[in-house]
Amino acid sequence: MELNQLTIKNAKGGLKAKKFSSVELTKACLEQIKKHNRELNAFITITEEDALEQAKKADNLASQGQAWETKPLLGIPIALKDLFSTKGMKTTAASNVLKDYVPEYDATVVKKLKDAGAIILGKLNHDAWGHGASGENSDFGPTKNPWNKEYVPGGSSSGSAVSVASDMCIAATGTDTGGSSRQPASFCNIVGLKPTYGRVSRYGIISMASSLDSIGHITKTVEDSALFLNVTAGKDANDATTSSKPVPDYLKDLKKGIRGLKLGISRKDLENVDDEVKKPFLFAEKQLKDLGAEIIDINLKYSDYAIACYYIIQPSEVSSNLARYDGVRFGSVRQNFGEEAKRRIMLGTFTLSAGYYDAYYRKAMQVRTLIKQDFENAFKQVDAIISPVSPTLPWKLGEKINDPLKMYLSDILTVTANLAGIPGLSVPIGFSKGLPVGMQILGQQFSEAKLFQIGHAYEQTTEWHKMKPIL
Numbered sequence: 410m411e412l413n414q415l416t417i418k419n420a421k422g423g424l425k426a427k428k429f430s431s432v433e434l435t436k437a438c439l440e441q442i443k444k445h446n447r448e449l450n451a452f453i454t455i456t457e458e459d460a461l462e463q464a465k466k467a468d469n470l471a472s473q474g475q476a477w478e479t480k481p482l483l484g485i486p487i488a489l490k491d492l493f494s495t496k497g498m499k500t501t502a503a504s505n506v507l508k509d510y511v512p513e514y515d516a517t518v519v520k521k522l523k524d525a526g527a528i529i530l531g532k533l534n535h536d537a538w539g540h541g542a543s544g545e546n547s548d549f550g551p552t553k554n555p556w557n558k559e560y561v562p563g564g565s566s567s568g569s570a571v572s573v574a575s576d577m578c579i580a581a582t583g584t585d586t587g588g589s590s591r592q593p594a595s596f597c598n599i600v601g602l603k604p605t606y607g608r609v610s611r612y613g614i615i616s617m618a619s620s621l622d623s624i625g626h627i628t629k630t631v632e633d634s635a636l637f638l639n640v641t642a643g644k645d646a647n648d649a650t651t652s653s654k655p656v657p658d659y660l661k662d663l664k665k666g667i668r669g670l671k672l673g674i675s676r677k678d679l680e681n682v683d684d685e686v687k688k689p690f691l692f693a694e695k696q697l698k699d700l701g702a703e704i705i706d707i708n709l710k711y712s713d714y715a716i717a718c719y720y721i722i723q724p725s726e727v728s729s730n731l732a733r734y735d736g737v738r739f740g741s742v743r744q745n746f747g748e749e750a751k752r753r754i755m756l757g758t759f760t761l762s763a764g765y766y767d768a769y770y771r772k773a774m775q776v777r778t779l780i781k782q783d784f785e786n787a788f789k790q791v792d793a794i795i796s797p798v799s800p801t802l803p804w805k806l807g808e809k810i811n812d813p814l815k816m817y818l819s820d821i822l823t824v825t826a827n828l829a830g831i832p833g834l835s836v837p838i839g840f841s842k843g844l845p846v847g848m849q850i851l852g853q854q855f856s857e858a859k860l861f862q863i864g865h866a867y868e869q870t871t872e873w874h875k876m877k878p879i880l
């Protein structure tokens with residue numbers, strides 16, 4: 410196995426045992442980026458010199474011993490979605506509006522990752538501002554799916570998923586406002602996490618829709634996801650929506666198994682799922698049963714309204730958040746907004762305007778409450794809920810880009826978690842037509858440890874997550 414193919418856990422093991430250095434590990438990732446980024450277009454900015462400098466420092470610290478106690482990611486090369494503010498490093502939001510913007514400070518998550526010893530390799534491509542499900546809305550060009558370069562890698566965290574799936578980095582950050590970490594992870598055969606709203610600080614992340622935005626993690630295994638969340642979770646004085654609930658050790662219950670756990674499935678929501686996705690999902694259901702889980706049918710009554718509800722609340726908040734890019738204070742002129750951002754600004758301005766607010770925004774907020782209650786009721790019966798991540802396989806580049814409604818409908822299974830503020834973990838469950846399929850595990854607020862427990866148990870019985878695309 411090449412060094413850049415390692416997981417966080419194994420890379421850490423190798424570094425600790427001095428089998429290789431962080432400089433060697435970082436160079437292996439940079440080599441892979443040089444070989445494949447031109448074609449896959451995962452990175453917007455590559456910070457080679459800086460990364461090597463950091464790696465040298467990490468090696469020095471490691472040679473002094475003890476450093477891993479306080480620096481759990483010491484020497485591990487990771488990459489950041491370009492929505493994360495990075496001090497002195499260009500942060501574009503994948504939009505021409507911010508193409509030359511260099512922030513004065515680090516996002517809290519970036520600071521935490523740096524403090525934990527991680528090496529930052531650069532900034533990753535995505536749908537501009539986080540708007541999209543295919544990666545094609547980037548002003549820096551579309552990212553390609555490494556499993557088939559004619560297909561989309563999912564979005565909006567397209568570069569995050571592709572950089573991890575093609576081993577250009579060991580792990581990456583994403584964001585998830587309506588599925589943007591879970592869906593691209595699923596399209597690229599890797600693991601995506603959307604934590605509970607308020608579990609990880611949003612400070613310094615360029616806002617999309619503030620009441621729905623979550624930070625996401627993209628990793629090669631479930632265990633890595635737990636390791637990553639151990640670093641990023643927690644209260645932040647700079648983000649009033651972060652919770653002061655204590656952060657557990659997410660690795661603690663990982664190996665507990667799932668015997669006796671109750672997993673819910675909403676069968677009605679499977680009706681709109683394509684057979685190529687349904688088949689691997691039903692097989693995964695059987696595997697979970699074999700592991701000792703009890704499967705229980707549940708009814709999410711209001712899930713049919715989730716897309717309509719999300720696509721009112723989300724553009725409403727987008728129109729407010731993007732109003733600050735007026736060309737006076739940040740970035741360049743408003744003419745540089747892309748088509749999709751303009752569409753959402755107009756939609757949101759409409760739904761919030763006097764006369765329409767009650768009919769659209771307030772109604773949507775009421776439906777949001779019903780969706781949240783749906784989940785609360787379900788979690789009285791079950792420990793977690795499983796479903797496919799996406800109703801379809803990855804689609805061809807260009808296939809939906811001129812049909813926004815079709816693109817929006819692909820979010821049908823993921824947006825509910827954001828509306829309810831609950832966590833979701835997506836794991837690889839197989840392939841159809843050579844393209845990856847993913848399953849999401851949803852849980853009650855702050856139940857990430859349980860999601861890792863379920864995801865890890867499943868992962869141990871399958872080989873899917875070990876499969877690599879031929880680049």
Ligand code: GLN
Nearest residue numbers: 539541542586587588589
């Ligand atoms: N695809 C969804 C949208 O376009 C979700 C995006 C996200 O999670 N950032 O809004």
